[in-house]
Structure formats: structure tokens, C-alpha cells
Amino acid sequence: MELSNIEKLLEKYFEGETTISEEKELKVYFTRETVPAHLERYKDLFQFFSQESTITATKDLKLNTRRKTRYAWVGVAASVALIAGIFLTNQPTKPDKNLGTYEDPEIALQETKKILNMVSQYMNEGKQELVYLKEFENTKNKFIK
Known part of the structure; x- marks a missing residue:
């Protein structure tokens, strides 16, 4: 792969604009033994990413979903109570026709x-x-x- 192409990919990588396949190309390029001297500083970074991508989880995680549903109903009940309270306390009253008027x-x-x-x-x-x-x-x- 051409050196100029790798440098362009590096620029795109650090701007966050690379695709998955371009990132794989960078990983493959930097896991080789010979890398130009001015790109040597990126070698450890991409080798680390390559090594970490091979690690898999060894233990299954079980999530307690029962607890989440219980708290979800509390939020729904509080919302209903709040809305009912707003509508019940703000009942319109009859306006006083003589309010703010003077006979004299x-x-x-x-x-x-x-x-x-x-x-x-x-x-x-x-x-x-x-x-x-x-x-x-x-x-x-x-x-x-």
C-alpha cells in the first residue's frame, strides 16, 4: 500500500471519518514489522487495537429486568397523578362582571x-x-x- 494513501487514511482516522474497512487497513499496515520512521509512533496504537479486538467475554451477564419494570410503573403513576392534580385544581371560575368597574x-x-x-x-x-x-x-x- 502506498505511503501517501496511508497518510491520508491516518488524517481521516484522526478526524473520525474513516470506515471500518479503512480502519482494518490501517491495523494491518501498522502490525507489519517494517513501518516508516515518521509513522512509528502510531504503530503501538494500532497494535494495541488489534490485540484488544481479539479479546472476548468469558462470562455471561444476566440483567435483572424485573426491577426496571417495577420502577417504570412508579413513573407512570406519578405522571397520571400530576396531570389529574393539574386539571382538578384549575377549574375555571365564573368571572365577576363588575370587577374593575365603578359606577361613579x-x-x-x-x-x-x-x-x-x-x-x-x-x-x-x-x-x-x-x-x-x-x-x-x-x-x-x-x-x-
């Missing part, structure tokens, strides 16, 4: 002003924190210049 327009105006004032206060509190962002932007611009 003056009271409605006062309540609206009160709520808008509260929203304005929260917006202003958030705006105070933006001063730090402006300071950060100025410092960043100094470093950029």
Missing part, C-alpha cells in the same frame, strides 16, 4: 390617577439605575479611543 366616574378617575402615579414611580425608580449604564458607556468609549 369621579371615583374611577381618582383610582386611575392613583394607579398611573404608582406606575410612574416604578418607572422613575428603574430610570435611576440607567445612570450607571451611561457611566459605563462613557468609560468604555474612553478605552476604545
Whole structure:
């Protein structure tokens, strides 16, 4: 086999793009006694793979599948209980038709002003924190210049 072909196969191997047959070619090539000096470092690697591929299991393993099925039913039961709990606790209630309405327009105006004032206060509190962002932007611009 040509040396350039082996080097291309090595590149493909280390990129994880080789097929099984190409890996077998590399194993056969590197198990030979004579390998070029610059490829000598790969010889031990492929010889190890060749030796390890001949090892077979000497003992049969028995898996306990009975235990798995028992725990599978616990998960199914928990899922059913969770779904039933969600549907039973979230029953729709009748909406109150008078909720948020006022008979007197003056009271409605006062309540609206009160709520808008509260929203304005929260917006202003958030705006105070933006001063730090402006300071950060100025410092960043100094470093950029």
C-alpha cells in the first residue's frame, strides 16, 4: 500500500471519518514489522487495537429486568397523578362582571390617577439605575479611543 494513501487514511482516522474497512487497513499496515520512521509512533496504537479486538467475554451477564419494570410503573403513576392534580385544581371560575368597574366616574378617575402615579414611580425608580449604564458607556468609549 502506498505511503501517501496511508497518510491520508491516518488524517481521516484522526478526524473520525474513516470506515471500518479503512480502519482494518490501517491495523494491518501498522502490525507489519517494517513501518516508516515518521509513522512509528502510531504503530503501538494500532497494535494495541488489534490485540484488544481479539479479546472476548468469558462470562455471561444476566440483567435483572424485573426491577426496571417495577420502577417504570412508579413513573407512570406519578405522571397520571400530576396531570389529574393539574386539571382538578384549575377549574375555571365564573368571572365577576363588575370587577374593575365603578359606577361613579369621579371615583374611577381618582383610582386611575392613583394607579398611573404608582406606575410612574416604578418607572422613575428603574430610570435611576440607567445612570450607571451611561457611566459605563462613557468609560468604555474612553478605552476604545
